């Protein structure tokens with residue numbers, strides 16, 4: 001913790017907080033990124049110095065990292081103060097700010113952008129690293145997903161030996177990357193998107209799948225037996241000793257039960273009794289607006305963020321079968337300019353219900369839905385979408401900036 | 415029309431399906447069914463034999479490693495080359511397009527292609543990522559094309575092929591031309607839902623598959639695809655100003 005920071009690091013920390021506060025005061029976001037940037041200019045080793053002496057967990061993957069970080073934070077708070085980058089600023093500047101703002105926190109749960117995992121492993125010396133899943137995301141600029149898994153594998157080989165890895169046994173790319181580490185705790189966290197792992201990441205041969213099991217017919221890479229899993233019946237997580245921990249999550253869907261299983265596995269490595277941690281997860285009602293419930297003119301909207309094909313498929317699995325659905329799609333820089341991934345999403349499950357589309361790229365969605373035989377209505381924005389559906393529950397699925405636009409309409413709901 | 419059930423083979427989705435390439439299959443099936451033509455989509459994995467009897471073949475884009483593996487398996491199988499000789503329509507995207515030529519570049523070296531199209535591909539100075547537009551070859555009768563490209567390769571056309579289009583925005587083969595066609599084989603860098611944005615190109619392939627003229631296909635209500643095309647061309651114009 002920061003008690004033994006050098007004067008230079010203390011100065012950098014003070015500047016960081018000032019810059020972050022200024023940024024907030026001038027309405028330029030929460031200041032995480034700018035604050036961290038200022039701090040790291042003054043003391044390039046600031047992240048390392050701030051992480052020293054704390055018990056750190058890094059959480060990374062294509063989908064679910066913000067929610068899993070939130071669950072993990074809730075679980076760890078059972079035993080102490082936790083520093084966390086809860087604003088989704090998941091690059092080193094954001095991590096630096098999160099640690100600087102919580103000098104007394106003994107624990108840190110840091111959501112980590114997939115491309116910064118190596119840098120964070122070196123800087124934060126984590127006790128635990130949780131790896132959730134890897135699938136296609138932001139095609140026009142992100143690294144191809146197999147190449148990213150290879151980079152993780154290399155990084156973990158070089159710097160992962162000191163950490164315990166909590167990894168998803170159901171994702172072949174994750175298993176391949178994590179299996180170079182000496183200590184891995186496997187979680188059966190599921191895989192909603194298998195198209196990026198039809199072939200073995202290790203040798204290129206076909207993976208055979210039977211039910212939840214998979215193996216490579218050539219090199220033998222296969223699904224490790226998980227120590228943690230989501231119960232097949234009811235809302236519960238099953239731990240390594242076969243004990244059931246009941247969940248009563250407010251967050252919907254199988255994928256969030258899997259995120260909870262990962263969080264409980266992580267927390268137990270820090271000495272938190274899962275029976276004590278599980279009820280804390282059910283207190284999480286929304287995560288930076290994700291899953292938030294808002295009301296307008298008698299319409300009760302539930303907001304779901306989905307950034308890529310796997311995320312959209314997971315959302316369709318979460319939503320209630322009857323209410324109208326609003327879909328919103330943008331293709332601004334952080335979303336990726338390429339919308340072709342919507343053809344990787346199967347929309348046919350929406351047929352027969354009221355579907356309203358909006359967002360900058362609503363016409364792309366309209367063409368997509370027509371191809372899948374789903375009736376739809378195209379409107380200009382979320383206000384028009386609300387007006388177009390009857391009072392009652394409404395499910396809203398949006399990609400990143402489309403989601404932020406909708407959040408802004410509801411006073412940046414958390 | 416001669417065909418009541420259209421068998422469309424989608425080749426090697428396990429290897430080559432990076433950018434929503436399944437979209438082309440969905441669009442073709444949608445447009446065929448809307449004309450009362452039944453469609454039997456056949457997804458053929460790279461460890462399966464390619465059927466000789468299909469009416470159309472699609473092959474998508476992918477990373478270097480899978481591209482090289484796919485080319486090797488296609489050469490061994492031989493069915494795609496025979497389909498091309500038999501005049502079956504083939505639509506090849508990006509990495510799938512490159513491997514129809516005499517050679518392509520992947521994993522830092524040159525690989526032998528299928529020699530179905532008279533062209534060869536190598537590495538360009540930079541990755542071509544973004545919107546692409548062009549005027550299609552007049553003989554195809556499909557007007558301007560619009561799509562999204564994302565590739566590191568450059569393609570050099572030989573005498574025996576025509577460019578699919580002359581580039582008005584983006585890079586395509588080399589900044590001047592985009593894609594290639596010969597007989598009923600079309601290759602393009604427009605990935606994923608290229609046919610969603612270019613319904614006339616989809617109809618051309620369908621017409622070839624059923625042995626008719628595109629003008630003979632019953633017209634469809636293309637309000638939404640036309641609006642999408644308008645928006646994409648307009649966005650390029652706005653960006654150019």
Ligand SMILES: [Zn+2]
Pocket residue numbers: 200201202203204205216217218219220221
């Ligand atoms: Zn293998």
